Amino acid sequence: MSQTRAQLFLKPQREASVLRRHPWVFSGSVARVEGTPSGGDLVGVFSAQGRFLAWGHFSPNSQIRVRLVSWVEDPVPEGPDFWRARIKTSVQLRNDVLVGGDTTACRLVNAESDGVPGLIVDRYADTVVVQYLTAGTDARRPLFADVLWDLLEPRTLYERSDVDVREREGLHGESGLLRGTPPPERITISEHGLAFTVDVRHGHKTGFYLDQRDNRQSLREALARRAMANTSSRLLNVFAYTGGFAVYGLAAGAGAVTNVDTSADSLALGRDNLALNKLPVTRAEDITGDAFDVMRRLRDAGQRYDLVVLDPPKFASTQRDVQRAARGYKDINMQAIHLLVPGGLLFTFSCSGAVSDDLFQKIVFGAALDTGRSVQIVRRMMQASDHPVALTFPEGAYLKGLVCRVVD
């Protein structure tokens, strides 16, 4: 990194978002850069009049030219002590999730929302998995690895920076062992007292959809209440991955669970997860296939369910994809509503940041209207509290969900 710090001056009247502590400075707001910063270097950000505004990490290849890390001039936010203190704060804020031991996996650092732009850190029992998503974090890999190794004392520190967003930063995908012993093929974690097997080498994201933890718990509670009321509880779990919702469903006494996913490998891991929890595997069936087709076929075959979970992958990566994504969301929600009995519940999600809560509700409304059934919202859902959203950074709110009830 260069010794003299580069200074970046904004165009006139472009400082408002920086003053409101939004962590991104877009290339279009930049008037000029004094100095020759490399990717990831710490730069000072100044108003057009030359007033100091903030410090941030420079990303020469990204539209997001600087990711801000501090809004005070002194101390300069650099070096192991600074980052150790910041990461320690973030980790301590997760004590409430991990306390008691019935949950042993959670997100420890959630990037911008925890004041460390571009850094994701997830704990899976003794294994810690890290993603460096930006030039700023990539340039500090040894520093972050040392801090995490020292602070968290894991058995394994593993990297899963094999994600597309790095390309926008001009970086390639990277994954592999950073410190300690290689991770076992399967790590067993506990979530709300239920066991799950996680493959941190090949699993989605860093291995598991930790963000859905509390929504899976909501499903469990809904099912448990139905069991108490002797209401039937056949669950259709669409986009099942490794059966997260299925395990919670059967643990709450669901009469039957049908998992749908295109990945037979993921569904197989889901079977292992049921066995791991000594749940009645005979009550679970798996359908490998495309959700859009499978739901149509189930409807044609006259199948009906008491609960449907729809947890699709991200349909929209950018604003440009939103229209197409909206059609996809509408279609699956329509199919799901058709498949529900009167009084049935739909747990429906979108993890597309580009689809707002408001738009998502409109899409589900459109789907309901086309089925001709009356549908109510009975609860709103979001990502779990270890994936917080800084109020300065509304872009951090990506996961949204509705629990809907089909009236008749």
Ligand code: SAH
């Ligand atoms: N509900 C899961 C996470 C779902 S992730 C949990 O709680 O852990 C999304 C899943 O959708 C992935 O497993 C992926 O394989 C699957 N998928 C993607 N496109 C699909 C499609 N068209 N039909 C069925 N499954 C699909």
